[in-house]
Amino acid sequence: MTATFIILAIITIAGSVAAMTLRNLVHCALALTITFAGLAALYLHLDAQFAGFAQLLVYIGAVAILIVFVVLLTRGSDTPQGAVFSSGWVAGVAVAALVFGVLAYMIRGSHAIGQAAPAAPDVSVRQIGDQLMIKYVLPLEVVGLLLTAALIGAVIIAMREPEQT
Amino acid sequence: MGNGIDQIFVDGKIWLVSQTPLVAQPIVSAVISIAALIGAFATLFALTTILERKGLGRIQNRYGPNRVGPFGILQPLADGLKAMTKEDVVPRAADHVVHFLAPLILVVPVFLALSVIPIGRNMTALDLDAGILFFFAVGAATELSVFMAGWSSRNKYSLLGAMRAIAQMISYEVPLILSSIPVILIVGSLSATAIVDAQGGYTGILPHWFLLTPWGLAGFILFMIAATAESNRSPFDLPEGESEIIAGYYIEYSGFKFALFFLGEYIGMFAVSGLAITLFLGGWHAPFPFLEFIPSYIWFFAKLLGIIALLIWVRGTVPRLRMDQLMNFAWKFMLPMTLINLLVAVLWQMMGPGWGRWLMGLALVIGPYIILGKALVGHRNWGKRTYRFAD
Numbered sequence: 390m391t392a393t394f395i396i397l398a399i400i401t402i403a404g405s406v407a408a409m410t411l412r413n414l415v416h417c418a419l420a421l422t423i424t425f426a427g428l429a430a431l432y433l434h435l436d437a438q439f440a441g442f443a444q445l446l447v448y449i450g451a452v453a454i455l456i457v458f459v460v461l462l463t464r465g466s467d468t469p470q471g472a473v474f475s476s477g478w479v480a481g482v483a484v485a486a487l488v489f490g491v492l493a494y495m496i497r498g499s500h501a502i503g504q505a506a507p508a509a510p511d512v513s514v515r516q517i518g519d520q521l522m523i524k525y526v527l528p529l530e531v532v533g534l535l536l537t538a539a540l541i542g543a544v545i546i547a548m549r550e551p552e553q554t
Numbered sequence: 555m556g557n558g559i560d561q562i563f564v565d566g567k568i569w570l571v572s573q574t575p576l577v578a579q580p581i582v583s584a585v586i587s588i589a590a591l592i593g594a595f596a597t598l599f600a601l602t603t604i605l606e607r608k609g610l611g612r613i614q615n616r617y618g619p620n621r622v623g624p625f626g627i628l629q630p631l632a633d634g635l636k637a638m639t640k641e642d643v644v645p646r647a648a649d650h651v652v653h654f655l656a657p658l659i660l661v662v663p664v665f666l667a668l669s670v671i672p673i674g675r676n677m678t679a680l681d682l683d684a685g686i687l688f689f690f691a692v693g694a695a696t697e698l699s700v701f702m703a704g705w706s707s708r709n710k711y712s713l714l715g716a717m718r719a720i721a722q723m724i725s726y727e728v729p730l731i732l733s734s735i736p737v738i739l740i741v742g743s744l745s746a747t748a749i750v751d752a753q754g755g756y757t758g759i760l761p762h763w764f765l766l767t768p769w770g771l772a773g774f775i776l777f778m779i780a781a782t783a784e785s786n787r788s789p790f791d792l793p794e795g796e797s798e799i800i801a802g803y804y805i806e807y808s809g810f811k812f813a814l815f816f817l818g819e820y821i822g823m824f825a826v827s828g829l830a831i832t833l834f835l836g837g838w839h840a841p842f843p844f845l846e847f848i849p850s851y852i853w854f855f856a857k858l859l860g861i862i863a864l865l866i867w868v869r870g871t872v873p874r875l876r877m878d879q880l881m882n883f884a885w886k887f888m889l890p891m892t893l894i895n896l897l898v899a900v901l902w903q904m905m906g907p908g909w910g911r912w913l914m915g916l917a918l919v920i921g922p923y924i925i926l927g928k929a930l931v932g933h934r935n936w937g938k939r940t941y942r943f944a945d
Contacts (some may be wrong), residue, residue, distance in 0.1 A: 442691040450694025
């Protein structure tokens with residue numbers, strides 16, 4: 390629990406809390422971006438350069454932009470008049486607390502918690518690339534195929550239908 | 555002698571750091587690097603604005619600024635003072651916090667992106683193992699800033715401009731990254747320093763720059779086109795489009811915030827040009843062995859000014875594209891060309907030295923260029939221009 394970790398954790402949690410509680414949807418999306426940036430910084434704090442930069446590139450460069458685009462294209466930037474929380478928020482909090490409790494109990498009871506943390510491996514970007522291209526090449530290809538299929542599907546859905554006369 | 559001048563800034567920094575107490579040394583070292591980076595590139599920004607206005611003036615048969623100082627070279631100073639003394643007008647309906655943050659979120663990432671570029675021998679402010687990835691990762695934040703500026707202004711023109719800008723930046727980021735991948739593939743490293751080192755040395759008098767290979771030449775041209783689009787410069791300046799949407803996403807910015815947007819745009823241009831120099835033009839290496847006595851950072855800035863001159867020239871000569879032309883060009887021409895270029899780079903590496911790979915490379919670059927170009931133009935007849943009323 391170093392000082393940098395605490396600062397980053399506070400930023401990340403504050404971003405996600407703001408994303409849930411703010412009134413304006415675009416503000417929520419921007420607050421979510423702070424959470425993404427905080428997570429990227431946490432990865433960098435753990436010496437995972439590749440994961441951190443990929444998080445920045447994918448989540449801030451693409452996912453955040455996608456979210457704000459969708460918000461703008463679907464419902465505009467008008468703020469809701471009523472309450473932000475749905476009426477069943479008490480049940481939601483209860484379920485969340487229950488899930489957290491179960492997870493915390495399982496993690497506390499895990500035998501891995503007693504062991505000393507192994508020394509952090511010095512993973513370079515080159516090693517990640519080697520692993521992806523040699524050992525895990527099949528999953529990588531499958532993911533690529535899936536994404537290509539999704540892309541083609543999106544194009545087909547968005548394609549203009551022939552005019553029926 | 556040559557070595558002393560070449561390393562004068564590095565030695566100076568080491569000396570300065572060694573004068574401070576041991577605890578403060580990492581911070582002092584970082585501050586010196588950051589200050590040097592900001593100082594050098596802000597000065598270059600001032601120089602570029604005057605060069606650009608002068609150059610565009612020449613292209614358009616006028617003088618350009620010529621009132622402040624000899625030949626108008628003090629114009630940037632006057633502009634800066636004007637920007638600082640102007641009132642900062644924020645629209646009443648604007649979202650104040652987001653409106654305030656947008657220029658900052660543009661300027662900080664572009665300076666961060668600049669910090670991984672090697673500007674001289676041993677002169678990389680932030681020498682990362684994954685430097686190129688870092689460059690693209692922080693560059694992604696500029697899109698968010700454009701959105702924030704456009705949305706928070708509560709102005710339909712600024713929102714339209716932001717939408718255009720984001721669509722354009724996302725589309726051209728794909729060819730930008732894909733056209734730099736062949737270099738990473740050949741060098742086998744994401745570190746900017748390693749990429750520059752791989753381009754050192756000479757064959758005869760010719761340098762080992764990647765520009766002088768078929769895939770490097772095609773990659774450089776594709777990279778520069780995508781870079782022009784990424785930095786929203788003419789002919790890809792639709793997000794600003796003065797005649798249609800006035801100034802796009804920064805229409806509601808005035809005073810120093812506007813100046814910050816301007817600064818961010820130019821620093822972004824320098825950063826992406828610097829990356830082009832690192833990837834294709836041999837970084838700080840001299841073009842000929844007999845010119846190596848000139849310090850490395852002078853070579854970097856000479857190349858940077860050359861690319862800036864090229865961009866000014868393009869801005870002065872090429873008309874602005876239409877939105878559909880822009881998108882068609884990105885997805886139907888740039889993307890296939892960059893993918894083919896990747897293939898050429900792989901084959902180039904596998905075929906080994908010899909004439910065969912030159913023939914293969916040139917054929918695989920020029921052939922698709924002709925085919926894709928014809929397909930992009932389509933079946934339209936480009937005949938003599940006809941006029942409906944004036945004859």
